[in-house]
Every structure is written in structure tokens, then in C-alpha cells.
Amino acid sequence: xxxxxxxxxxxxxxxxxxxxxxxxxxxxxxxxxxxxxxxxxxxxxxxxxxxxxxxxxxxxxxxxxxxxxxxxxxxxxxxxxxxxxxxxxxxxxxxxxxxxxxxxxxxxxxxxxxxxxxxxxxxxxxxxxxxxxxxxxxxxxxxxxxxxxxxxxxx
Amino acid sequence: xxxxxxxxxxxxxxxxxxxxxxxxxxxxxxxxxxxxxxxxxxxxxxxxxxxxxxxxxxxxxxxxxxxxxxxxxxxxxxxxxxxxxxxxxxxxxxxxxxxxxxxxxxxxxx
Amino acid sequence: xxxxxxxxxxxxxxxxxxxxxxxxxxxxxxxxxxxxxxxxxxxxxxxxxxxxxxxxxxxxxxxxxxxxxxxxxxxxxxxxxxxxxxxxxxxxxxxxxxxxxxxxxxxxxxxxxxxxxxxxxxxxxxxxxxxxxxxxxxxxxxxxxxxxxxxxxxxxxxxxxxxxxxxxxxxxxxxxxxxxxxxxxxxxxxxxxxxxxxxxxxxxxxxxxxxxxxxxxxxxxxxxxxxxxxxxxxxxxxxxxxxxxxxxxxxxxxxxxxxxxxxxxxxxxxxxxxxxxxxxxxxxxxxxxxxxxxxxxxxxxxxxxxxxxxxxxxxxxxxxxxxxxxxxxxxxxxxxxxxxxxxxxxxxxxxxxxxxxxxxxxxxxxxxxxxxxxxxxxxxxxxxxxxxxxxxxxxxxxxxxxxxxxxxxxxxxxxxxxxxxxxxxxxxxxxxxxxxxxxxxxxxxxxxxxxxxxxxxxxxxxxxxxxxxxxxxxxxxxxxxxxxxxxxxxxxxxxxxxxxxxxxxxxxxxxxxxxxxxxxxxxxxxxxxxxxxxxxxxxxxxxxxxx
Numbered sequence: 001x002x003x004x005x006x007x008x009x010x011x012x013x014x015x016x017x018x019x020x021x022x023x024x025x026x027x028x029x030x031x032x033x034x035x036x037x038x039x040x041x042x043x044x045x046x047x048x049x050x051x052x053x054x055x056x057x058x059x060x061x062x063x064x065x066x067x068x069x070x071x072x073x074x075x076x077x078x079x080x081x082x083x084x085x086x087x088x089x090x091x092x093x094x095x096x097x098x099x100x101x102x103x104x105x106x107x108x109x110x111x112x113x114x115x116x117x118x119x120x121x122x123x124x125x126x127x128x129x130x131x132x133x134x135x136x137x138x139x140x141x142x143x144x145x146x147x148x149x150x151x152x153x154x155x
Numbered sequence: 156x157x158x159x160x161x162x163x164x165x166x167x168x169x170x171x172x173x174x175x176x177x178x179x180x181x182x183x184x185x186x187x188x189x190x191x192x193x194x195x196x197x198x199x200x201x202x203x204x205x206x207x208x209x210x211x212x213x214x215x216x217x218x219x220x221x222x223x224x225x226x227x228x229x230x231x232x233x234x235x236x237x238x239x240x241x242x243x244x245x246x247x248x249x250x251x252x253x254x255x256x257x258x259x260x261x262x263x264x265x
Numbered sequence: 266x267x268x269x270x271x272x273x274x275x276x277x278x279x280x281x282x283x284x285x286x287x288x289x290x291x292x293x294x295x296x297x298x299x300x301x302x303x304x305x306x307x308x309x310x311x312x313x314x315x316x317x318x319x320x321x322x323x324x325x326x327x328x329x330x331x332x333x334x335x336x337x338x339x340x341x342x343x344x345x346x347x348x349x350x351x352x353x354x355x356x357x358x359x360x361x362x363x364x365x366x367x368x369x370x371x372x373x374x375x376x377x378x379x380x381x382x383x384x385x386x387x388x389x390x391x392x393x394x395x396x397x398x399x400x401x402x403x404x405x406x407x408x409x410x411x412x413x414x415x416x417x418x419x420x421x422x423x424x425x426x427x428x429x430x431x432x433x434x435x436x437x438x439x440x441x442x443x444x445x446x447x448x449x450x451x452x453x454x455x456x457x458x459x460x461x462x463x464x465x466x467x468x469x470x471x472x473x474x475x476x477x478x479x480x481x482x483x484x485x486x487x488x489x490x491x492x493x494x495x496x497x498x499x500x501x502x503x504x505x506x507x508x509x510x511x512x513x514x515x516x517x518x519x520x521x522x523x524x525x526x527x528x529x530x531x532x533x534x535x536x537x538x539x540x541x542x543x544x545x546x547x548x549x550x551x552x553x554x555x556x557x558x559x560x561x562x563x564x565x566x567x568x569x570x571x572x573x574x575x576x577x578x579x580x581x582x583x584x585x586x587x588x589x590x591x592x593x594x595x596x597x598x599x600x601x602x603x604x605x606x607x608x609x610x611x612x613x614x615x616x617x618x619x620x621x622x623x624x625x626x627x628x629x630x631x632x633x634x635x636x637x638x639x640x641x642x643x644x645x646x647x648x649x650x651x652x653x654x655x656x657x658x659x660x661x662x663x664x665x666x667x668x669x670x671x672x673x674x675x676x677x678x679x680x681x682x683x684x685x686x687x688x689x690x691x692x693x694x695x696x697x698x699x700x701x702x703x704x705x706x707x708x709x710x711x712x713x714x715x716x717x718x719x720x721x722x723x724x725x726x727x728x729x730x731x732x733x734x735x736x737x738x739x740x741x742x743x744x745x746x747x748x749x750x751x752x753x754x755x756x757x758x759x760x761x762x763x764x765x766x767x768x769x770x771x772x773x774x775x776x777x778x779x780x781x782x783x784x785x786x787x788x789x790x791x792x793x794x795x796x797x798x799x800x801x802x803x804x805x806x807x808x809x810x811x812x
Contacts, residue, residue, distance in 0.1 A: 071426030106422035128283045133416040143272045144549040173362040174317035214294045241314040245680035250347035263605040265703045
């Protein structure tokens, strides 16, 4: 497996790190140690309320997609970033297709675990569009904003 | 994707590149149901199914399906109207031909 | 209408190239069919029974003559010389090749069109009143908002894999010509204390379980439109069912959560979304709105059409196929694509070219697609109606049946669609031929017949004054009749009369239903009114004997 960094659009295998700890295996003991470098492993359909208590101790959250068509993972990433203010790495893994690369990046994912043979396809899909209509979790300016700042720049 | 039936069948699919409906036959895929491979039992159906799945893997066809069929005057024909329609095309004339036929047929009152 | 600038054009061009590479990856086997299918669906490419089908977006039904010419060209070059206009204001081609679809999309992009998100589990074409901007009864033009929603929903990264398709409709008039209460989200533009905003209706839909949408907010300020929609979609994306395809629409979620809980969940999510930079900046909203100003339309006198003008049925055509425009001396014209014996909603490439020409001559180059599989020329000077009528009749486009019994909505049915259980086109043809008499049709009056070939309801039979549902019993096509449905502001679901009729009996059954109406109606009562007053029993008795 390779780790694709969505911000730099580069492979960053040194940063793969140890495995994440699955949500259902975490001790609820408040004295338990922090999750460690591997961070927290959740699924696209994991309820946010069950994740929130552990985010403080997690350096990273990995959201695993059992099926690429399960769109809940995108909203989950958005919420982890927005509602919980999570500042660590949000990683996508599991059954994903290259055509989802942009959707993942714009929904708040920082990285994707992909098979080596798919890396090129994922990277290609990241560079298809030069702008998007709506604001999303990645804080790229929308087309409307780009348009208006061009107008202002031209005086 | 395919279903086995305890009765004679034809194997129907759509071509990947243009979507046209085709029938499996030992000589290859054919648009004509009359030239389709008639599969009277499970063993012939298994042969056809295996062959069709190879062609799915080779990106030639999609959605292969075994459909119940009968010999009508010695010619294989799908039992269910849906698959006859899939084989023969819409039961209504359409497009320019429909326009011309209607203009010639009668002048509507409306 | 909205005009692309370089940002919009760059976007659709990129989309075409993305799809081109996806097709290559499919043909090479790099993408399996399972992986490719959602990708081709969000570019409008379905697989039907005997070919692919391409559904091209006509955003909120608005089309220029130049675009219509390109659609005609595509029909000739890449298809079999005709196309079909749909109940969601789109256009469908029935015989495109996968390998040529990227080229078709490139042709579309060159006239600022696309097939983005016309299928798949995504937000679909936003539809609106086909008389928007022209209707005399309009409160505010809904089209700028439709365009704003279109842009926001296009490639929204979070909502690319919803539990199921999502349909939004918006209206700005007292009469609802967009069936907003039958949509996942319906919006009614209204005015409150001098400001514009929306009534928000959620959870309408047809299919197996017809449901009329519920108002979850009486008034949403105009500027908050997108943040509110984002809240609804997020709740749906997270909580909509994914275990059962037939229970995956938002109407099921609203029902299972309860209307009140659903509303509270949306409102509490909205408190968060409205703090983010989701709503459109005001200057962008103004920029978009400016595209929808009408062309200059002079106030004119309405001509009196004397006997000297008479072509057969001209007066009937004016009465049924033209509607009151907000500018005196103008009419909104409905071009009927329901010639008796023809296929509802279909047009040949030649007819499409002619309509483009007529739009240039008579309607400032503007065309709309209605919700009833017809086309509209929105800004015609009344004094031009005789000339326009003559041109339409010569091309079999002048049938004077708009809103009447033979203005039938029919889905493509089993002749085309892999989902269908029965054919709908032949039935619509036989009904039209049986009632091929303008005097009789005028006497019967307004009567919306809607035919679906299966429970997926693409013919909107639940909202028909007479709804007909084709079913399959052991390989035999049967047709069930329901009465009293409506897609207007008085939305209601039709009620089933009883067991289905065979193909050779269904048209007689419709005659019987009409006969009961004619016998029972009071003065000025439309068919729908009579049904609502007397109920189904008299119809059941006439069809099936004593109940």
C-alpha cells in the first residue's frame, strides 16, 4: 500500500505509520493511554458520537470505506474537521476508486491509502479540474470567489 | 449476474462499446435471436455462461443473462415479452419513419 | 439565459476530458463495469434494453435556438435522427454508442450544455415552472435560484454518493406547474415583509410509495438558500437508508424520523452550515440574476382573430395551447409533441431544427421544455399566432390538445426501458386515436392522463387525473387505473380503481371513465373536480359492476 498525500499530491510512504486502532477495540477506561501514532480507525457508517470522545487522544483518524459508494464517509470527515475541530490527519482507506480522489480531498481528507498500481490514476484524477463551484471542507476558493477577486483585481 | 433456469434458455447480453443487445451462440455473439445458441439444459447453459463471462472479463459484453426460451417453428424465441423486445427492438416505429407513416396514414382531426 | 464565462466553460471541458479518460479505462478493463457504472451514470449514460440511453441536461428546461440546433445535429450524427423530451425537462437519446459519448459531450460543451448528474445517486437537474419569467401569475422568477442551485450541486464533493437520486424543483407562481410537492426538495419563492425567500418542502416522491412533501420551513430568507440545502443534504447523506434501494429516498427518512424530528435535525445542522462560507456572495447572486431578464417585449394590443384568419382548429389551438403572458399582446405558446398516433414527447431532428427557427422568428430565440413532454415558445406576439400556427401544423407540431385528454404523459415503457413491466407508448397512441376529435376533446376539457410502464413512476401516474400503471402478470401486460391525482399546488395521490385491464380493453375502460364524468359533472367542473366530489365508487361500478 502507498500513502497519497492529497495536499501535496505526492506519495508519502514514510508517513504511513503503524496501524490505527479500530474504534470498537478501544478501552473506555479514562486512564487508558493515548491511542498512539496509529490513531483511530473508524468506518464510513460509524456514528460521530461514538468517535468524538476519542479524538482528543488521536493524532490521526482513518475512515475505512467498505464500499466506494458509501457516501457517509465524506460527511463524516467533514464533521470530524468542523464539529470536533480535529486538527490531526484524516486518512481514507478501503474500497475507493481514483475518480473519488477530488471528492475525498475536498471533503477534508488529508491522505488516502491506495494500492501501488492505482497511485498514478488517483494522481491523474486530482488535476482534472481547475476550479469548483461550491465551497467545501478544503477551503479552496469557489469559482464565484475566484471570479469576484479577478473583477476586483482588474479594478 | 446470470441465472440458471430448469428449462431451455437463451443467453442475452449487451455489447459494451455500443450497448446493442446480442445473443450468445457457439459461433459468437449475434444480434439475431433466430441465430442464437439454443440452450436446452443446464450443461449447455453452463458452457454458454462460462464463455460469456470470459467475454465480460475481456470487456466485450456486459450484463449477461439466461432467459427462458422456446423453439417456435424450430426457431429459438425468448418466452418473456421483455426479452423479445430486447432482441427485436421497440414494438413501435419511431423517428423519421414514424413521422412519415403517420403523415401518410390519415389527417388527424386535431 | 445563463451564459458561460471562461470558468464555466473550462469546467465542462474538463468534465468531457475526464469522461473520455474514464471510457478509455473502461474499454481497457482498468475499470470494471461495477466501478464504471456510477461514473457513466453521473454523465447521463444509462443502459436500456437494446442500447445505451444518454440523458442530456436542459437546466430548468431553458434552451436557446442555437442549443436546439445542436441537439438536432447530435440526433442525426450520433443517434437515429430523433430524441425524446422528458418530464424533468431533459432530453434523451435512445441509441448512443459508449465509444462516441465523449464526442457527444464535447459537442454539447461547445454550446454550453452537458449531461452532468442527470443520473446516478446525486442531485439531479433542478426543474422549474416552464412559464417562468413570462407567466402573468408569477410572484418572482425562480430561474436565478435554479441556476444557483445547479452550480452548488454540480460535483458537490460530499454528495457524490448519496443513498439514492435527489430531485429538487422550484416555483415562483401561485399555480404550481413544477409539481414541487412531488420532489425530494420543493421550493416556493415568496415574499414576506418586502423580502424574498422560500417555503421549503421536503420528502415528496413517487415510485412504490407516493408521498406528498411536507413544509419544514415557512420562510427561508433568500440569502440562506444554499446553506439550508446543504444542511438537508447532509442529514440525508448521513441518515438515509442504504440497506434497501426501494427505501432509500429522503421521503422514507422523513417518515421514519417523524416530520418534527427531521425539521429539528435540519435546523440544528443549519445553525452550523450558515456560519461557513456556503451561501453565495450577494454580488454573484446579482450577476446570475441579471442573465434572466426578458428580452425587450413591447406592450401590444391583442388582435381580434376574425373569421378571415381561420385555419382548421386555429381557435381551439389558441384556446388550449396558448397562455396569458405578463406583457399585453403576447402569449406563451405550447408546442404539442403529442400528435395523435405519435410517440409522446418525441421529436425528429427536422422538427427540432424547425422549432429552433420558429423560436428565432417568433420567440427571441428562447425555448422551454415543459413538464408534460411538450415544448414552449415563451414570448410570442399574439398578432404572430396565425403564422406560427401555420408553420407548426405543416410539421405535425400544431396539435391543439395541450392540457386535454390526448396530451398524455407516457414514459418510454417496455419498448425501451429495462426496468419496465409493460409498454406505455402503444397505449398512449391508442387512447389518442380513440379520442381523435377536437370537439369531443374540448367538451371533455382539462384532463391529465399519465402512463407509467412500471412502479418507478417515470410517467408520474400517481399525479394523473387519470393515472395508468402497466403491470406484468405472467408475461401478460395489464393496466391499472387510478383517479384523482394532481401535480399542481393542490397535490394529491391518485386512488386505484381495481384490477388491471388487458391491452385490448384498457382504452374502452378509459372511455367508460370519461363517460361517467360527462354524465355526472356539474357546470364548469373539470374531470378532477368531479372525481374529488363524487369519489371513485361510480367509476368502479361502471367498470367492474356493483362493487
